[in-house]
Amino acid sequence: MWNTPSEDLTPMLAQYHALKREYSDCLLFFRLGDFYELFYEDAQIGSKELGLVLTSRPAGKGKERIPMCGVPYHSSQSYIAKLVSKGYKVAICEQLEDASQAKGIVKRDVIRVITPGTYFERDLTGLACIYPKGNKYYLSYLCPSTGEFLAGTFRGEDYLEFLLRFQPKEILVPKGFEEDLGKLLKCFFTYYGQEEVQEGLRLLKEDFDIFRAIALGFEEEDCLIPCGVAYLYLKRTQKSYTPFLKKPKPYSGEGYLRIDYRTRRGLELLESYEGREDLSLFGTINRTLTGMGRRLLKFRIAHPFLREEDILRVQEGVDELTKNRELLREIRTCLEKMPDLERLASRISGNLATPRDFSLLRKALLSLKELREALKDARSSIMVELLNQMVDLEELYLELESVLVEDPPIHLKEGGLIKDGVDPQLDELRSIKAKGETLLREYEEKLRKETGIQSLKVGYNRVMGYYIEVTKPNLRYVPSYFKRRQTLSNAERFTTEELQRLEEKILSADSRIKELEYELFLALKEKVLQSIDKVYKNAQIVAEIDYLQGLAQIAIEGGWVKPKLSKEKVLYIEEGRHPVIESFCKDFVPNSTYMDEKQLVHIITGPNMAGKSSYIRQVGILVLLAHMGSFLPCKSAEIGLTSSIHGRIGSGDVLALGISTFMNEMMEVSAILNSADERSLIILDEIGRGTSTYDGIALSKAIVEYIAKNIKARILVATHYLELTHLEEELPMVKNYHMAVSKGDEGINFLYTLKRGRAEGSFGIYVAKKAGLPEEVIQRSQEILASFDKQVPILEKVYQESEKLEWEKAFRELQEFLEGIDIAQTTPLQALLLLAEIKEKVREKSKTIC
């Protein structure tokens, strides 16, 4: 009702409606003087979401009042951030001319649209685009804060993993795309159509000078489509604030150890189950000192190296820094002072930088220079290479240093930015202004003498300009040629012709100074922009160095050691520690792990709370750390190179919306069985819990058997099903371990020590007692438990039955085969071959059944 414009609207509201029509999916922040105002429904949303007072204003002659609310221009960023984090898009509409100069209504236009994926000056945001075609998904991801631009082709559900790795805040999808996905990924959807596909591709090719996708390393031309759509969206929303973007490059999960989203979550790599970063692996081991290093550490945790040479390269650097403490100290001193180069570069290329950002850039370039100096002492090949790759930005530093004042103001057009001696014209104007100011002081002195008013002052304000102020008691001494300008409660303000002449001189010099400074500043900015790709390049190198020093620092602090890498399928960890638990548990008990071809499967039993989950996660985390090139919290380690880490750990998952916990668990296990290979490490924590005990036992036994026999991967299983420990007698590569406890009068004490052999029981009732359950419940459960013991044979029977069925099936198959042989038609040689075939069949069958 409100949004229907009509002829009777005020001109300002008519202008509003015209813009709102164009940006109907946004909240329009309409600039009115020092405020951004929201009108109509936008005002209601603003008032609800931001807690602003809803007021109203007349819409025009004879019209009802319309709702409005506003936020001050100077503090608008926090309001915008709040709205954008809730998924709103905010269109910033500015006044394009000075209100005092405007003829009629002030010209206004939307200068930028801020959306969840493009708010690059705030937290790292990211924008992805999905282009589904046939059975494939073409995806792009761009990060406007770092300039990263990637794309790839995915089949089936693999595209989800890509999105989960990069966690974009906003995804561009074709109209009608599965809406639930947005909820699952906790991000916002924006829809695009065919027009954007065509226009995006054209613009992308033109702006990045791309002839064919193949030239950028893409296998298919269609990979450019999601890049084009995302790029077009960025340009359309950011307009003249579009930040620098690198050319799109192909994303491939290759080159990285595979570790899927669920495992990352289960191992609490980037955040804990409660969503806390400080309790995650990242939060615990992060010793980086810059935003760039911090981001790289996060990336490497999600993308550990796969290749031995990559791991060894990092290890060598970390090793050098742990030994050369002086070098480490020097590097850390440089990095501590280093502003976030990547962020600065995006602010500068996105036209959002204030003069202070340029001053920060100067500071960063100085730290970079010092870092280069420090690195000259480095000997490890990674650090020597990084030093060689650094781009010299000395010239840019000198330019900034010679032009920009030490401590520039935030605002661009207020002057005070450029040093003396940079531009002769500017110096001259400044001396005119300074002279004028001296003349002013002399004039003030002259007036005091002439009038005899000692308190007479020449002052200045923006509205009136220069004035002479005389307090009320002295008014009778004021000469007649003084012209009255303003009356205050205890003083009067005047001007004179001479003061006006002086004012003219000073103010015209001042406004020309500001103009000239602005021009000189733009020229400086242009020079910075010409080197912006070099700034990004150096930012990446700083990130790498920060990554290395961070790993060295945590290794020193925690007494971590360098692991040996092995091509064999081994895992030897002597007295390993879980880095996160150890950080808040002062009596942490280390445990050793010994796995090789002969003992690929470890079944770990033990009471509740005994430390089973912690231990198997610890092994997963240590293998991951080794693949990041990190040292490990243990006494010594030999880590067999691993292709992927798969975890079925913990319960409840965002991806499981709408399906049962058990179904979700089985889907996860199915994903593991389908994607793990011989070099994988699999961690299964209490699988089969979500169904009946018998089904659970049968399933978990079958799953472990399958992995042991068919995949032949290293696998750690934590379970309460003691029945699983029978596998040790059946399969040679299975070994039983348990978390030891000691029994006391009051129940059990946890020792957190891993020992060979199976546990004696689950002690769930002891744990329940410790947790404070009423004595009556505890006693009753003990009675029930005793009655269960009689049922155990039933379980054994279930196994025997299933084994019998398998044998019967195998017998029938063999029988059919034998009956199919026509003995009368068989030559002696054929008979021998048939005999060999029968022997092979029997061997195969007994292998799968036993």
Ligand SMILES: Nc1ncnc2c1ncn2[C@@H]1O[C@H](COP(=O)(O)OP(=O)(O)OP(=O)(O)O)[C@@H](O)[C@H]1O
């Ligand atoms: N090695 C250790 N040293 C000291 N404390 C430990 C150790 N391992 C685990 N803990 C402590 O014991 C608690 C329980 O451990 P965890 O959850 O691994 O036990 P669990 O055997 O898997 O239990 P449940 O079977 O009930 O899931 C942890 O939260 C941790 O505080």
